[in-house]
Amino acid sequence: xxxxxxxxxxxxxxxxxxRNTDKTxxxxxxxxxTGAVEDAxxxxxxxxxxCAGSCDYVAGQAFSFVQNIDAIGxxxxxxxxxxxxxxxxxMYEAWLRLQLGDxxxxxxxxxxxxSTADPALIxxxxxxxxxxxxxxxxxxxxxxLQARALLDAGKVTERQMAEIAARCRRDAQGNPHAQVTGxxxxxxxxxxxxxxxxxxxxxxxxxxxxxVAVVIxxxxxxxxxCENPVWISGFAHYSExxxxxxxxxxxxxxxxxxxxxxxxxxxxxxVAEIQSAFTHEEPLLVEALGLGDxxxxxxxxxxxxxxxIMATGLTRVAEAAAQxxxxxxxxxxxxxTSGPCLQQNLVCILEGGDK
Amino acid sequence: MTEVVQATIQxxxxxxxxxxxxxxxxxxxxxxxxxxxxxxRVISPPLEWDPDTAEELDxxxxxxxxxxxxxxxxxxxxxxxxxxxxxxxAFALVKLDGADTAFLHAVDAGSIDAMSTGMRxxxxxxxxxxxxxxxxxxxxxxxxxxxxxxxxxxxxxPVTMMDYNxxxxxxxxxxxxxxxxxxxxxxxxxxGLKCPECGRTYTGGKGYCPVxxxxxxxxxxxxxxxxxxxxxxxxxxxxxxxxxxxxxxxSRVHVWLDDTDVILGYQPLVDVPNADVRVxxxxxxxxxxxxxxADLASTAEGSLLGxxxxxxxxxxxxxxxxxxx
Numbered sequence: 024x025x026x027x028x029x030x031x032x033x034x035x036x037x038x039x040x041x042r043n044t045d046k047t048x049x050x051x052x053x054x055x056x057t058g059a060v061e062d063a064x065x066x067x068x069x070x071x072x073x074c075a076g077s078c079d080y081v082a083g084q085a086f087s088f089v090q091n092i093d094a095i096g097x098x099x100x101x102x103x104x105x106x107x108x109x110x111x112x113x114m115y116e117a118w119l120r121l122q123l124g125d126x127x128x129x130x131x132x133x134x135x136x137x138s139t140a141d142p143a144l145i146x147x148x149x150x151x152x153x154x155x156x157x158x159x160x161x162x163x164x165x166x167x168l169q170a171r172a173l174l175d176a177g178k179v180t181e182r183q184m185a186e187i188a189a190r191c192r193r194d195a196q197g198n199p200h201a202q203v204t205g206x207x208x209x210x211x212x213x214x215x216x217x218x219x220x221x222x223x224x225x226x227x228x229x230x231x232x233x234x235v236a237v238v239i240x241x242x243x244x245x246x247x248x249c250e251n252p253v254w255i256s257g258f259a260h261y262s263e264x265x266x267x268x269x270x271x272x273x274x275x276x277x278x279x280x281x282x283x284x285x286x287x288x289x290x291x292x293x294v295a296e297i298q299s300a301f302t303h304e305e306p307l308l309v310e311a312l313g314l315g316d317x318x319x320x321x322x323x324x325x326x327x328x329x330x331x332i333m334a335t336g337l338t339r340v341a342e343a344a345a346q347x348x349x350x351x352x353x354x355x356x357x358x359x360t361s362g363p364c365l366q367q368n369l370v371c372i373l374e375g376g377d378k
Numbered sequence: 379m380t381e382v383v384q385a386t387i388q389x390x391x392x393x394x395x396x397x398x399x400x401x402x403x404x405x406x407x408x409x410x411x412x413x414x415x416x417x418x419r420v421i422s423p424p425l426e427w428d429p430d431t432a433e434e435l436d437x438x439x440x441x442x443x444x445x446x447x448x449x450x451x452x453x454x455x456x457x458x459x460x461x462x463x464x465x466x467x468a469f470a471l472v473k474l475d476g477a478d479t480a481f482l483h484a485v486d487a488g489s490i491d492a493m494s495t496g497m498r499x500x501x502x503x504x505x506x507x508x509x510x511x512x513x514x515x516x517x518x519x520x521x522x523x524x525x526x527x528x529x530x531x532x533x534x535x536p537v538t539m540m541d542y543n544x545x546x547x548x549x550x551x552x553x554x555x556x557x558x559x560x561x562x563x564x565x566x567x568x569x570g571l572k573c574p575e576c577g578r579t580y581t582g583g584k585g586y587c588p589v590x591x592x593x594x595x596x597x598x599x600x601x602x603x604x605x606x607x608x609x610x611x612x613x614x615x616x617x618x619x620x621x622x623x624x625x626x627x628x629s630r631v632h633v634w635l636d637d638t639d640v641i642l643g644y645q646p647l648v649d650v651p652n653a654d655v656r657v658x659x660x661x662x663x664x665x666x667x668x669x670x671x672a673d674l675a676s677t678a679e680g681s682l683l684g685x686x687x688x689x690x691x692x693x694x695x696x697x698x699x700x701x702x703x
Contacts, residue, residue: 045380045551053586053593067591083387083548093584096591140548143458148389152542153399154423155482157511159460164469167452168482172471175450175495220453220490264429268471268480269421272450 030121031245031252032373034063034238035341040202040329043138044232048082051234052094052134059130059236064248067096070238071126073103074117076110076133077333080148083139091134102126109133109298110235110337111359111369117239118258127244133334134234142230142332150363151265163227163301165267165363167219170303172272174221178310181221184302185212188225188327195324200338202329203229228300233331235338253344253373256354257285260369267364278311278358278368285370287312290354292372294319294346296339297358300326304365308358312370318356322346336360340371347375381552388620389544395509398426400538401439403509408532409525411474411481411501411514413442419478423511443474444523445500446481453490460544462512468493472517486516506530509537558596559583564681566665568602570640579638604663606635606642606685607693609701611655629655633685634701641701646684657699658692661685 036058038051046054052075060067073095079087088105097103104120106112110133117129143161150156173179189209195201212225239245245252261277261284264270282288295318299305309320321327323342326335336359343357353376359369395403398414402424405412413422415438416429422442428435451470457463462484470493471480486502487493499517502524507513518524552560555571559582562569569582571594578589579600586593611631616624629652630644647655648664666681 045553047551047553047585050553050585050593053591057591080546083385083546083550093586093588094591096589098589136550139550140546141458144460144544144546147460148544148546152391152393153395153403153540154511156544157540157542158462158469158483159458160469160482161458161460164452164454168450168469168471171450171452171495217453217455217490220455222452266423266425266479266482268449268482269425269429 027242028122028124029242029254030118030239031242031249031254032237032340032344033240033245033249033252034059034061035344036062036236037200037338037341038234040200040231040233040331042202042230042232044136048077048087048134048136048234049091049094051136051232052091052132052236055234055236056094056130056132059238063238065128065238070128070130071102072117072120072129073097073101074113074120074129074131075105076108076113076131076337077105077135078107078149080145081135081137081139081332095130108333108361109359110334111340111357111371112260112336112361114237114239114337114340114371115258115260115369118255121239121241124241127241129239130236131239131337132234132236133331133337135331135333136232137230137332138232154266160363162363163219163222166301166304167222168267169272169364170221170226170301173303173307176273178273179303179306181213182209183306184226185209185223187302187305188212191321191324191327194322195328198323198328200329201324202231204324204328222301226302228326228330229328231329231331233329233334233338235331235334235341237337237341237344251348251375253347253375255371256374257287257370257372259284260367262362262367265362265366270364272364273307275307275311275365275368278308278365278370279313281368281370282312285372287356287370287372291315292318292354292356293352294322294343294355295358296321296323296325296343296355298326298336298339298360300330300335302327307365312356312358336369340373343371343373347373381557382549383552384547384549386545386547389542389546391542393540393542395538395540396426397437398424398435400536401437403537403540404533406513407507407509407537409444409503409507409523410441411443412439413474413477414439420476421479422474422477422481440476442476443501445498445521446472446474446477448485448493448495448497448499449473449480450495451485451493453493463516466490467516470499470517472499483511483514484516486518492519500524503529507533509533510540553585554596555585555594556583558599566681568604568635568663570600570602570638571598572600574598579640581640581642602638602640603636605688606633606661607698608632608655608657608659608661609634609641609698610657613652613655627652631655631661631685632702633661634698643702648684648686650687656692658694660688660690660693662688
């Protein structure tokens with residue numbers, strides 16, 4: 024039986040994932056918050072705490088999250104917080120907040136309209152402002168440097184990377200929230216030009232507008248509201264040095280530490296939804312997490328099928344939770360990452376039943 | 379087809395460098411690359427703290443490079459406007475001779491075929507160096523640094539500040555509600571939206587009731603009155619930041635439209651001396667004539683010029699100042 028201090032997901036909602044939405048960020052959030060609280064069988068009035076993950080540089084507006092509060096229905100006033108990080112970290116804060124024990128229900132959300140501007144120009148603004156940002160270091164360039172390191176170390180091949188892209192987009196055909204889906208021929212993919220050598224277009228995630236919201240609750244409330252809560256059995260994140268040249272890019276020790284702290288070793292997981300937005304990151308993360316061949320990785324298609332910046336990680340949590348509630352799995356893992364070349368990593372372990 | 383609005387935002391940052399990054403930038407002007415000792419390691423570019431223990435490092439700087447070995451690289455076939463070169467180039471992690479970490483910079487190799495892991499590269503120095511990471515234009519294949527004939531030499535004083543300028547063009551959707559409110563303004567009307575649940579009235583551009591968090595579509599539109607009462611004001615003494623066009627102190631008022639919950643914030647008054655601005659003033663909207671519209675910049679206020687006193691007696695209600703939203 025879960026203790027009173029255990030916390031569970033009791034509802035969630037993922038927006039359509041599209042290249043260019045005609046909605047504002049607040050409107051996208053309005054829909055997914057409504058969807059998540061309805062999924063949980065409650066209204067906004069029963070939510071005690073909200074925490075959002077979004078990025079002003081992506082939105083093109085200072086304090087853009089203030090406008091997003093309109094989507095929360097913050098009257099009477101609500102306890103609210105915001106992280107300039109993926110919504111997975113917003114959920115982490117909400118999870119911590121509920122552990123204080125004085126309130127029962129929280130909503131965490133993530134949102135991003137990547138179509139607002141060229142992501143390759145936005146990304147450098149978030150890097151070290153002395154040594155990296157003035158060079159215009161974009162996400163694809165950083166990722167390509169890590170991919171080359173892995174290729175040179177023999178940890179992956181370009182063919183394996185193309186196979187990962189093809190598998191993810193094939194699996195995504197069953198996912199109503201996916202943006203890029205289909206059957207792709209690996210040889211044809213490998214015949215394409217590089218975007219950032221050694222990365223080809225298929226190795227990169229799509230540019231996606233989207234949002235996601237989840238409802239979490241303390242144990243007694245979760246059981247009162249929900250027949251099949253998805254329990255958060257472990258939740259942790261670790262960070263490494265920011266500057267990629269000062270790290271071994273062929274390993275991800277922060278992922279390994281987060282997995283250990285979240286209790287991954289205690290029992291096997293059946294599914295892992297990981298934020299591998301670039302193909303080469305999948306084998307690196309699978310190795311760092313110590314996942315065996317029997318673990319299904321990103322059956323939703325993962326970030327290679329839809330990559331709503333600031334919501335990609337929290338979408339992994341929602342997908343991993345859906346595997347338990349809707350697809351009969353017992354224990355799943357969600358992963359999120361932040362920073363250049365997988366600098367910071369978060370692991371969330373979910374369980375069904377009564378633990 | 380969704381209507382969009384484009385806005386280019388400049389990000390002009392001035393950053394102080396501190397004793398470690400400042401020393402690094404100053405050394406660049408002298409065509410030297412320095413690292414910092416951290417235990418048994420030499421870290422370059424230098425950090426202020428030990429990455430393992432977070433202890434502040436002694437300022438024990440050592441020259442590294444200038445040549446080094448490429449540890450990883452990526453070919454950028456189509457540079458962005460923020461990249462250091464406007465021709466195809468490589469980003470590379472270069473382990474400079476004498477350093478234990480890799481330095482991220484551009485390699486100007488001419489062709490992807492000239493790039494390989496393990497290749498040797500050396501810096502090509504900019505002639506006019508100011509203490510900035512781009513004082514190194516790029517690394518080039520080989521062992522020898524490239525120094526321009528018109529080399530400007532080192533700076534006289536230590537470098538303590540750096541500029542970082544970025545410019546990003548954003549494209550944002552104009553929602554149908556915002557569009558309709560804008561059109562109403564062009565016609566000299568204030569469009570409002572009345573929430574069917576709580577009965578509150580909002581200005582027309584909003585897409586939803588923020589209290590009930592429900593979408594407000596065109597069926598809930600109402601025309602708002604054009605007369606109201608000043609609930610609060612401020613006199614602003616302009617600081618000449620980029621974009622500020624006012625030169626003399628000017629007022630901005632909050633106007634509570636009659637018989638609604640709508641407060642229009644930060645509104646300009648027309649032809650009212652600052653000394654005469656007060657809470658409780660009755661004011662009416664002034665719209666631009668067709669002739670004046672042509673001269674107006676495209677702003678959120680549309681063709682509203684501001685507010686003019688109606689001449690009615692002031693509203694004497696001390697709670698007015700509570701109404702600012």
